[in-house]
Amino acid sequence: MSGDITHVPAIELRDVCKRFGRTEIIRGVNLSIPRGERHAIIGPNGAGKTTLFNLISGRFPISSGSITVDGRSTADLAPQEINRLGLSRSFQITSIFPRMTVFENIRCGLLWSQGYRYSFWHLLGRQKALNEAADQLLERLKLSDRRNLQAGLLSYAEQRALEIGITIAGGAEIILLDEPTAGMSHSETDSAVALIRRVSEGKTLIMVEHDMSVVFGLADRITVLVYGEVIASDQPAAIRGNAAVQEAYLGTVAA
Amino acid sequence: MNMLRRHWPWILAFVILLAIPFLFYDWSKGRHSGFVLTLMSEIGVMAIFALSYNMLMGQAGLLSFGHAVLLGMGAYCAAHVVLLVKAGTIWLPTELVPLAGGLGGLFFGFVFGWLVTKQRATAFAMITMGLGELVSAAALMFMGFFGGEGGIPVDRVMNTSLVGVSYSSPWQVYCLVLVWAFVAAVLMKLQTQTPLGSMANATRDNFERAQFVGYDPRMVRLYQFALSGFFAGIGGGLYVMIYEIVTFDTVSAAKSANALLAVYIGGAGGFFGPILGTIVVVLLQSGVSLLSNAWLLYVGILFIVMVMYAPGGLIGLLFMHMPIWRAGRMRELLLPYARAFPPALIVLLGFVFLVELTSFTTIGAAQGKKFSIGGNVIDTTAPMPWVIALAMLVLGALWLRREARGFRERWDDVMDGIKRQGAMS
Numbered sequence: 001m002s003g004d005i006t007h008v009p010a011i012e013l014r015d016v017c018k019r020f021g022r023t024e025i026i027r028g029v030n031l032s033i034p035r036g037e038r039h040a041i042i043g044p045n046g047a048g049k050t051t052l053f054n055l056i057s058g059r060f061p062i063s064s065g066s067i068t069v070d071g072r073s074t075a076d077l078a079p080q081e082i083n084r085l086g087l088s089r090s091f092q093i094t095s096i097f098p099r100m101t102v103f104e105n106i107r108c109g110l111l112w113s114q115g116y117r118y119s120f121w122h123l124l125g126r127q128k129a130l131n132e133a134a135d136q137l138l139e140r141l142k143l144s145d146r147r148n149l150q151a152g153l154l155s156y157a158e159q160r161a162l163e164i165g166i167t168i169a170g171g172a173e174i175i176l177l178d179e180p181t182a183g184m185s186h187s188e189t190d191s192a193v194a195l196i197r198r199v200s201e202g203k204t205l206i207m208v209e210h211d212m213s214v215v216f217g218l219a220d221r222i223t224v225l226v227y228g229e230v231i232a233s234d235q236p237a238a239i240r241g242n243a244a245v246q247e248a249y250l251g252t253v254a255a
Numbered sequence: 256m257n258m259l260r261r262h263w264p265w266i267l268a269f270v271i272l273l274a275i276p277f278l279f280y281d282w283s284k285g286r287h288s289g290f291v292l293t294l295m296s297e298i299g300v301m302a303i304f305a306l307s308y309n310m311l312m313g314q315a316g317l318l319s320f321g322h323a324v325l326l327g328m329g330a331y332c333a334a335h336v337v338l339l340v341k342a343g344t345i346w347l348p349t350e351l352v353p354l355a356g357g358l359g360g361l362f363f364g365f366v367f368g369w370l371v372t373k374q375r376a377t378a379f380a381m382i383t384m385g386l387g388e389l390v391s392a393a394a395l396m397f398m399g400f401f402g403g404e405g406g407i408p409v410d411r412v413m414n415t416s417l418v419g420v421s422y423s424s425p426w427q428v429y430c431l432v433l434v435w436a437f438v439a440a441v442l443m444k445l446q447t448q449t450p451l452g453s454m455a456n457a458t459r460d461n462f463e464r465a466q467f468v469g470y471d472p473r474m475v476r477l478y479q480f481a482l483s484g485f486f487a488g489i490g491g492g493l494y495v496m497i498y499e500i501v502t503f504d505t506v507s508a509a510k511s512a513n514a515l516l517a518v519y520i521g522g523a524g525g526f527f528g529p530i531l532g533t534i535v536v537v538l539l540q541s542g543v544s545l546l547s548n549a550w551l552l553y554v555g556i557l558f559i560v561m562v563m564y565a566p567g568g569l570i571g572l573l574f575m576h577m578p579i580w581r582a583g584r585m586r587e588l589l590l591p592y593a594r595a596f597p598p599a600l601i602v603l604l605g606f607v608f609l610v611e612l613t614s615f616t617t618i619g620a621a622q623g624k625k626f627s628i629g630g631n632v633i634d635t636t637a638p639m640p641w642v643i644a645l646a647m648l649v650l651g652a653l654w655l656r657r658e659a660r661g662f663r664e665r666w667d668d669v670m671d672g673i674k675r676q677g678a679m680s
């Protein structure tokens with residue numbers, strides 16, 4: 001353990017492997033993401049990007065290797081415990097609370113981080129700071145006029161926005177977004193990107209994204225994952241010029 | 256003043272419930288109707304029980320088949336506390352006996368909850384059912400605590416009242432039930448608006464997502480279960496005050512089923528659904544059971560009909576009318592309702608007639624009872640009554656179907672109109 005605390009990477013993966021049965025989906029991934037970096041993970045369909053998120057966020061246990069969040073091994077931690085370390089993730093397949101209102105969805109994302117835990121003695125209606133924070137976020141998500149609607153009744157794009165909202169509500173220091181703009185129109189994508197840029201200011205952001213303009217516009221560094229292996233991890237300009245990446249991924253997109 | 260303005264429905268409900276027994280007051284003898292008071296006290300207890308059940312089912316999406324365990328354990332605890340007070344070992348105001356039941360329910364809620372909340376969905380349902388059987392069996396085995404088949408009889412007149420009431424009359428007990436029912440209902444309503452209550456909804460909707468906002472769904476379920484036990488236990492404490500005995504039926508599967516029936520019939524979606532359901536179930540149980548051997552069958556049919564045609568329960572049916580009411584267009588539904596009423600009544604009567612004929616030829620005959628309507632004895636072996644009953648059922652059903660179609664058209668028209676209006680404004 002050398003160096004002062006600021007040099008501990010936000011996330012570090014060492015020789016991480018994941019097998020489902022006999023098929024190996026993640027094959028020895030090494031990745032170190034320093035604090036404050038905006039990092040994009042790209043790769044073809046089925047490369048294992050979502051699986052990687054599932055491993056980092058504790059949804060699945062890893063088969064071998066190690067993952068640390070802020071220098072702490074997450075091997076024996078449940079998803080909620082990893083979340084409490086300050087890591088929050090979104091889902092590629094929208095995962096919200098469909099029978100609760102949009103406002104309540106956002107508030108659920110705030111509760112733990114604001115220290116309410118399992119309280120049954122605070123009346124939510126009276127928690128001014130909490131409700132204001134939730135309303136402010138709704139405003140930024142442009143969902144204010146949907147505030148009291150059941151979340152399950154939102155349009156697809158609105159549900160995607162809510163998905164991001166629940167993820168960032170708690171103010172986590174490390175944010176993992178899995179294809180946040182998938183299925184959004186151009187203007188929706190633009191405002192989502194602006195929002196992501198703003199909330200990830202000074203934080204660590206890792207996002208999986210297929211939209212290359214979003215990736216190259218936002219990321220400080222890009223990791224390319226193909227068949228469960230990292231084939232490149234570098235600055236955007238270098239990735240653009242990387243022949244292997246061109247062949248494996250960018251080429252197919254350009255074609 | 257502000258309080259009065261905001262909470263007038265609660266206050267009004269309280270006053271009405273306090274007044275209802277006086278409708279049955281026997282002024283010549285200067286006495287309340289014991290039957291009505293016991294019936295209403297039973298409704299009070301079962302309403303608390305059903306609301307506490309809905310803390311699991313409606314709020315947390317947990318289907319329990321053993322909820323009576325919490326009611327019963329609360330009742331046993333309260334009974335033992337009453338015995339201790341009577342023996343002079345401890346002192347407790349009579350008014351707080353239900354609280355003792357509540358604390359017992361809370362304790363066992365934690366203990367049992369620890370076992371059952373590791374699971375959710377079907378596994379949870381199965382484990383709660385097993386737990387219910389286990390406690391029922393234990394109630395007959397451990398004489399000391401449960402008193403075996405005889406149960407634990409107590410004398411509710413403890414002379415420790417804070418307000419100088421003896422609780423020797425059903426009216427006094429009813430007042431105690433009413434106050435506690437309101438306290439419990441208000442607390443349960445408030446609990447839905449707390450972080451725990453909200454996260455219970457969240458784990459119901461999507462337990463996995465709840466983990467990724469920092470909550471352990473298992474702990475949410477556990478605390479919710481324990482609190483639900485607290486309120487069920489209050490019901491148990493009141494049960495002791497009403498009946499002055501606790502037996503193993505308080506923990507039985509049949510009692511658990513009662514909560515489930517009340518919640519399904521009333522509706523799990525709205526807070527007040529279980530109360531409506533309780534009123535219906537208890538009236539069928541205590542009222543109709545005096546008139547008919549087949550009351551349980553009616554409860555069952557009602558349950559099936561509700562689950563099939565109105566999964567939102569009675570409260571769901573009421574809520575469906577809310578937009579129409581708000582748009583001030585209820586009047587347009589009056590005629591279709593009035594037209595559907597006669598055939599619906601005929602179907603209902605035909606059905607009841609048929610069931611009663613059957614029940615009188617089987618159970619009734621064995622009990623030596625005669626089937627009579629308005630003093631006329633009906634020969635259940637003759638074909639005529641059967642033909643009439645069947646004809647009412649079939650013809651009524653055909654007629655009802657026609658009216659139902661007209662009703663639906665009218666309904667859709669009104670709803671469309673409201674939607675179009677909403678879109679324009």
Ligand SMILES: Nc1ncnc2c1ncn2[C@@H]1O[C@H](COP(=O)(O)OP(=O)(O)OP(=O)(O)O)[C@@H](O)[C@H]1O
Nearest residue numbers: 020025043044045046047048049050051052092208
């Ligand atoms: N729980 C699981 N059990 C078995 N196989 C799985 C599981 N989850 C993912 N896989 C497999 O792992 C591979 C990688 O899936 P993953 O979802 O991580 O890809 P991805 O890179 O996110 O792709 P996409 O761009 O389509 O989202 C796929 O072949 C998938 O079928």
Ligand SMILES: [Mg+2]
Nearest residue numbers: 049050051092
């Ligand atoms: Mg994916």
